Amino acid sequence: MLIALCFVLSAVAIYLACEYFVNGIEWLGERFRLGATATGTVLAAFGTALPESAVTAIAVLGGHTPEQRDIGVGAALGGPLVLATLAYAVVGGALLWHRHTLGRPDSCLQADYAQLARDQRWFLLIFACKCGLGLLTFVWKPWLGVLFLLAYAWYVWRELSRGADAGTEDEDEDEDEDEDEGLEPLKIRPKSDRPGLGWIALQTVAALLVITLASRVFVHQIEAIGQGLHFPAHLVALLLSPVATELPETMNALIWMRQGKERLALANISGAMMIQATIPSALGIFATPWRFDTTLTLAGLMTMLAVAWLWLAFRRGRVKAQHLLCGVGFYLAYIILLSLNLWR
Numbered sequence: 001m002l003i004a005l006c007f008v009l010s011a012v013a014i015y016l017a018c019e020y021f022v023n024g025i026e027w028l029g030e031r032f033r034l035g036a037t038a039t040g041t042v043l044a045a046f047g048t049a050l051p052e053s054a055v056t057a058i059a060v061l062g063g064h065t066p067e068q069r070d071i072g073v074g075a076a077l078g079g080p081l082v083l084a085t086l087a088y089a090v091v092g093g094a095l096l097w098h099r100h101t102l103g104r105p106d107s108c109l110q111a112d113y114a115q116l117a118r119d120q121r122w123f124l125l126i127f128a129c130k131c132g133l134g135l136l137t138f139v140w141k142p143w144l145g146v147l148f149l150l151a152y153a154w155y156v157w158r159e160l161s162r163g164a165d166a167g168t169e170d171e172d173e174d175e176d177e178d179e180d181e182g183l184e185p186l187k188i189r190p191k192s193d194r195p196g197l198g199w200i201a202l203q204t205v206a207a208l209l210v211i212t213l214a215s216r217v218f219v220h221q222i223e224a225i226g227q228g229l230h231f232p233a234h235l236v237a238l239l240l241s242p243v244a245t246e247l248p249e250t251m252n253a254l255i256w257m258r259q260g261k262e263r264l265a266l267a268n269i270s271g272a273m274m275i276q277a278t279i280p281s282a283l284g285i286f287a288t289p290w291r292f293d294t295t296l297t298l299a300g301l302m303t304m305l306a307v308a309w310l311w312l313a314f315r316r317g318r319v320k321a322q323h324l325l326c327g328v329g330f331y332l333a334y335i336i337l338l339s340l341n342l343w344r
């Protein structure tokens with residue numbers, strides 16, 4: 001009963017904190033004159049990716065046994081799998097649920113499809129390199145972790161450059177005005193039309209701290225449930241823990257989709273995916289042998305298949321909620337393949 005109570009309360013706390021976080025991050029992006037895409041891919045994604053990145057860092061850098069470090073490697077693979085399948089499916093489900101409220105009877109996304117297709121393509125390239133290294137063994141492999149950090153630094157520079165252009169170019173003025181019109185008052189300063197940067201930072205950081213603490217409680221409850229069901233440690237790291245640690249991105253997507261802000265919801269997920277493909281991977285490559293067993297290989301393969309599906313869908317230029325809901329199928333297929341492998 002205690003585990004169940006903590007499970008529910010931590011989930012509620014994450015959702016409520018995400019309400020304040022997305023509100024604060026939108027104001028932060030507006031004050032720095034960033035477009036919706038840069039706000040989601042860099043500011044929101046970096047903040048919400050901290051909990052799961054911390055899980056990987058603690059496991060691979062502070063783990064005293066190979067099993068503990070394996071949990072970190074599993075988390076580095078499980079995070080992208082959940083984001084590429086379940087998180088996008090949540091966006092599709094939210095759009096389908098709110099299609100009449102948002103005036104979208106055809107359930108089509110209103111987003112920059114070309115940008116989304118490019119993001120999936122770059123993620124797929126980096127993730128394929130990450131998985132390829134997991135199948136090889138050579139002496140200087142740890143040095144390649146630096147390349148993943150450089151890849152993320154380049155990604156952030158590219159997104160911020162585009163975000164700055166979106167906030168200053170004349171051709172984007174109408175778009176920016178529409179975004180500002182949808183900007184709700186800062187929750188801790190509801191009567192202020194233009195709150196100060198200090199208030200915005202206070203709300204955003206405080207909400208992020210609550211998200212981080214509540215996520216840790218949520219992860220512990222998930223791990224307790226896994227132990228109670230006698231799940232192996234690496235199975236918990238691949239299936240249960242990532243679902244818990246990616247909950248902030250999922251909650252953000254739900255909130256933004258409810259408000260009809262697909263660009264922010266999708267950018268948050270794609271930005272978090274890029275973080276998961278680079279920073280935790282770099283830490284794992286630095287501190288572990290980074291060798292994949294069958295379980296990890298299956299996770300990597302299913303993630304690449306899900307991202308390839310998203311890339312093809314976004315390239316078509318017209319994506320419906322049903323296309324994103326297919327992510328659930330990829331995740332269920334992975335669970336089935338994983339179960340067959342364990343029972344073999």
